[in-house]
Amino acid sequence: MYPFNHVYESESGHVIEIDDTPDYERINVFHRSGARFEITNKGEIFIIAAPGEAINLQGADINMKHRGSG
Helix, strand or coil: CCCCEEEEECCCCCEEEEECCCCCCEEEEECCCCCEEEECCCCCEEEECCCCCCCCCCCCCCCCCCCCCC
């Protein structure tokens, strides 16, 4: 919501959005392919690959914790 939402779009169509709307704060990074990265107001992190593409994690140590039934 204006004036709290700040959006930058590159010439090729990549978008960085920082939304400071009270109670709806979030950060989004969109690749023109459809991939995106989002941090919600609750601190949830979503990593979404472009349709048909993979998500790859690389590192000496990768730790993932799981809670819930999924």
